[in-house]
Amino acid sequence: MNKTYGADLALLINGSWKIGEGRDSFAVIDPASGDAIGAVPLASAADLDEALAAAELGFAKWRATPAEARGALLRKAAALLRERTEQIARLLTLEQGKPIAEARGEVAGSAQLFDWCAEEATRIYGRTLVRPTGQRSMVNRQPVGPVAIFTPWNFPVYLLAKKLAAALATGCSVIAKPPEETPGCTGALVRCLTDAGLPDGVVQLVHGVPDTVSRHLIASPVIRKVSFTGSVPVGRHLMRLAADGLKRVTMELGGHAPVLVFGDCDLEKTLDMVVPQKFRNAGQVCVSPTRFFVQEGIYDRFIEGFAARTRGVTTGHGLDSGSAMGPLANVRRPGAIEALVDDAAAKGARVMAGGRRGTSGFFFEPTLLADVPDTADIMNNEPFGPVAVAASFADLDDALGKANRLPYGLAAFAFTENLRTANILGDAIEAGMVGINTFAISSADAPFGGVKDSGFGSEGGIEGMDSYLVTKAIHMA
Template sequence: MTDSAAYDAELQLFIDGSWRSGEGHDAAPVINPATGETIAEVPLASTGDLDEALAAAERAWPEWRAMDVEKRAAILHGAAALLRERAQHIGALLTQEQGKPLPEAIGEVIGSAQMFDFFAEEAKRAYGRVLVRPTGQRSIVIPQPVGPTATFTPWNFPIYLLAKKVAAALAAGCTVISKPPEETPGCTGAMARALSDAGIPAGVFQLVHGVPDTVSRHLIGSPVIRKVSFTGSIPVGKHLMKLCADGLKRVTMELGGHAPVLVFDDCALDKTLDMVVPQKFRNAGQVCVAPTRFYVQQGIYDAFARGFAERTKALKVGNGLAEGTSMGPLANGRRVPAIASLVEDARAKGARVLAGGEKGDGGFFFQPTVLADVPLEAEAMNNEPFGPLALMAPFGTEDQAIEQANRLPYGLAAFAFTENGRRANRLGDAIEAGMVGINSFAISVADAPFGGVKESGFGSEGGTEGLQSYQVVKAIHQA
């Protein structure tokens, strides 16, 4: 595909089973980050639209929760099949809206389909239990759907993070109102269209765009909504939790991270480098679990830094639609000066720039950047960069590495590379994170829980735990 493909998306709201276009609605621009140009406008929901969505979600819930699980699963499987059929087109929309290379975008669509397939089957395994009681008596524990749910998702993985929430909630028997990011309405709208075409009943799933604070306050303030799931920054997560407190609404919060990577001198060095560099610059580093703080044992520190920089310089940066692109632009213009400021702060405090360090030409580009000898007082070592920035510092002992890994108030993901099995076991136990990858970055998969500890949030998505997050538990005692 050329880097000048036409943007072909129907940007609409999906409310109570019908598509709403822009007539009579305010609108927000959709910008291609590779060029900085406005490519479309997305209609924004009014308070009347939101009220209609709430009424529809409340009305549709009893029917959806009572639907035979096989029928419910068939709709989710149908949506998954349509996502796969349309992956090339949806991926191109995602790339034009968000910037990531087309193969990454198509992979995100396929991963979203896997989420729908997994939860379609997981819904059939929502088991309860029977308690031991005297003859003639029964006590059972059953899970039930929590009820109408509101989800809020960010722009870095716009369709995958939306699918992760929506698939689980629908499988559990909840109705859902989703507010995806206004930056990426085409690909998220395409997911809604797949559900609609798969036969989702009116009111069961709805998609609205709007001013984030306005939409969140309106939906969370409604007694209809019983569960809120949010992925995004820590400050916004704390704000939404306060809004949820007034209604004692259940919440799942998947918030920011600052993933440490502990690299020991017994690792397979070249193999490790070949793994970590693509992962660091995947989606231009705009990944909540991106490997970012590289703590490398002193004996291999120089060789690791040199090999990392060489591989980084070989990456091809450009329009995500162009063949062979390794890394696209940042998703929005404000990220470019933010990353530049972090680089300058680290350099002023003694860090060495081994690769990159400058913004690119046109669009929202910033070079993939490697900084060595980054001191702890550098801002980037304490606040999530969320961009193409790799930070390196040496360590001596295992205890020192663990101390650095656990130093910050974040605890989403962490990684370690070692060929020592006993050390791997100790690291898995000692590192404070919701997910730990040892010699692997495969931590976000459909059948495993995804979530953090400390200020990185609480609750899990994915796996059995993801389904349970949209359920309440009821005990029934019969004498």
């Protein structure tokens, strides 16, 4: 075990932090070395029942808390996040692997989410309908109730904060089940809320076997909404579980983002943008640019420039300031990426850079594949790793056909200096978010979500808060 890890790994139930005490545990691994650095306790069935009871009582008192007070607490939690940035970022890098600079940015973005939702807590407006004298009809927005939230390991702090901030601002209580791979940084985030004065029972933090925990929580009548970020198959599974209780669901599922690069773009500027973005967090980003479709006239120059820049991406432990890319998050990922690369090469793709797994830890080289056919597995299944795949297109219709071919529709990107082309792309690309000459598509005040197999519902913006609210009409005569 790494004695410098230092995280107090525990469950939080009804205001009480619970450690081992005979519970089963899950080993926490440093993905850069493959070594165990700690162990997190897993919730028992009794723990989950206690968490459900606490969430029900916590909801009763939190929904009655004035919006101004809820907002003030979220702002205090944001301030604590900023004060503790180095501690939380270090935990995040040790557990997940991303470079420390990216980890700091994730913590900063999480604080911004709390601040933004704190302000919106006071703007949950209803309306009064026009009625004859002596009659009143009002429309109110009220919190949906206790919420079960499930978050992944690629942005463990930010994605947990995104769900917590909206749920708490609207008056909901929460049972949060973050990933077992990253318990220290997620626990540190929740500690900012408790240290800010969050009442007991408003947030519970549990770890456990994902299917066991999700089945137990979603089956309970206490839970009124489920929010999940993760893979398409798991999203479908959770929706089936939620259907039995007619529970509201928000699903932010997988993507396989296309990038359309037109011949009129500023090629060097575009390359300088797309390569760092592709290898951010080792490509383990649901909106990572992955399928690069490049207009025929600039295709060869694009591939050459992309390959040269890819070879210059330095990999190493995330705590090393010289590392531009860290390892993949767990032992399963290098083998999965290697299989996709080998399949593409066997089907005619050219390996222009990288293509090999590391000799220690869970590393895989930054990789570019050119001339990738539609029949390659990696053209049809999200790699969720540091691999860019490229092919050419002839014209706008061809580009749109390639972009919209798959059942995914989370994010898409395009680079062009032609306004008419940009307008058409914004309308015609089938995705919940489209970035044109930018990758900045995720912010606290904007909705984040997909279409088709990439899920439904939004997180972020006022749209993200709507899903935690129910609408009630009150008529008086």
